[in-house]
Amino acid sequence: MMQLRLRSDCDPALSPFVTRIADGVPQCAEDAILTSSEAGVLTYQAPHTNFQLRDVSPAEIAGDVLLIEPRRRIAHRLIRAASRHNTFLITEQCDQLCLMCSQPPKQHHEDMFGYYLSAAQLAPPGTQIGLSGGEPLLHKKGLFDFIDAASAARGDLNFHILTNGQHFDAGDLPWLRKHRERLLWGVPLYSSDPTTHDEIVGKPGAFARLSPNLALLGLAGAALELRTVVLRQNAPSLPGLADFITRHLPFAATWAIMQMERIGYGRMNWTRCFFDSSSDFASIGTAIDLMRARRQNVSLYNFPLCTVPRAYQDLAARSISDWKQKYLESCASCNLRMRCAGFFEWYREEDGFMEIGAR
Ligand code: SF4
Structure with a gap:
């Protein structure tokens, strides 16, 4: 690694x-x-x-x-100057407890914004920097001040912010509008059914809080990437979620359907949550078909290409960050390797996808 x-x-x-x-x-x-x-x-x-x-x-x-x-x-x-995958960890604190969280929350918080601002000023031209957690917006003032300062110093930088979407309010609207050109908001949405979403994120009322905040991002004209990790708990209802997105969130720039990462709570809950899409792609395929029919973008993140039916392979991004990406022995002879996301470093063949193999 x-x-x-x-x-x-x-x-x-x-x-x-x-x-x-x-x-x-x-x-x-x-x-x-x-x-x-x-x-x-x-x-x-x-x-x-x-x-x-x-x-x-x-x-x-x-x-x-x-x-x-x-x-x-x-x-x-x-x-890392040669990488497209640079992320600043804003905090390890979080107010959700997602079943498959790859970075389980911690109580302690260390304010790194000063260092991150110095680093951003030295970034190569046009860099996109990921801002993640934990939940970055638990430190909203510090985060917004950091983005204000970094943007003033370096107008060429962009930020991809991963947030659970729980902490916006109407007062954020002018700020969101001001920065809409340089920010991409990655926000998880696991189901159109509030109970299922709340169970997955481990927080009662999370869906009810998220809904108006997604609307706020839409009102601000913010770039929104909805993110859904496929789990046993939500796989059957993905077509319903696709319908919900096209009806209520048509302004979302894209919907990323994601495979699970076997680390943190994801490792602890692997057997309970991992959905083997290599042997059953039907609900994902139906959800994608619906999104395409209604002309809304959809992508597949963290899916090894050989687990995806040919008709959907063009949607599979090489999304796994270079520092935690690996390939298996059988990938050595595969013609798809250059286009394939591969596997997370902590993936295990013995309890992973049933149907993989060189193409
Ligand atoms: S065999 Fe390996 S490189 Fe080829 S598609 Fe599958 S995971 Fe990707």
């Missing part, structure tokens, strides 16, 4: 700092320059200190934006 954290050494008395690994000639004062490479240890000169990195080559991290934590001897790769 690709490393997002590197071993790093520098003066432990220093406070954490953000720096960018110069890719060739330094572009600004924050750029760190490689001064030596010996026995697997890279030494860089940053503006106010030297630091060392291990277990990585200079080419792998050229242009990356790092957060160095001297006391913990860690360098976080906040932005």
Whole structure:
């Protein structure tokens, strides 16, 4: 698996700092320059200190934006210049307890907005940065201030925000309108039946709170990506959800139907929740047909291509982030590999899809 954290050494008395690994000639004062490479240890000169990195080559991290934590001897790769999958974790707190949550909530919150703002200012041109949690809007003021400041400094950046949609209010409308060109809101909706949705997210009343907030996003002209993880609990009712979306949420830019990730609560509840769409694609297919007939966009995320009937393969995105993506031995000879999302690093063949194989 690709490393997002590197071993790093520098003066432990220093406070954490953000720096960018110069890719060739330094572009600004924050750029760190490689001064030596010996026995697997890279030494860089940053503006106010030297630091060392291990277990990585200079080419792998050229242009990356790092957060160095001297006391913990860690360098976080906040932005990997060569990747399209860069995400800032806003908080690990959340007010829902989704059955398949890949990042179970924690009580503690550490405010990282200052570091994230410094990092965003050093991002490559036109970068899209993911903002996720936990639930980022539990820290709405900090989040909105961060986006205001990052947008003022770098008008070329875009943000993809994953939120449970519970924390908007009418007062947010002007702000949502102001930033609608640069923000894509990814909001989970698991069923058109409030009881099923609430059971999946582990929060009574969640659907009732989400509905007007989705309407608010529509009123703001915000870009909305509805996201539905397919589970045993909601798979049969996906056609009903497709009907609901086309009738009540026609402004949604897309509907992402997603496969489950076997980590966190997803691992704990795998047997109870995993829906093997390789052996039964019928309800997903019907839902897609309905969306297409009513001319609304739909995508498949995290589906290995060989688990998707040919008629729907054009909808399957290479959605799994590069740092947690893997392929199986049988994928080596597959003609579809370059187009295929593959598997999450923590996927297990013994309790996964029944029908996969090279094409
Ligand atoms: S065999 Fe592997 S590479 Fe080929 S479609 Fe299936 S999962 Fe993708």
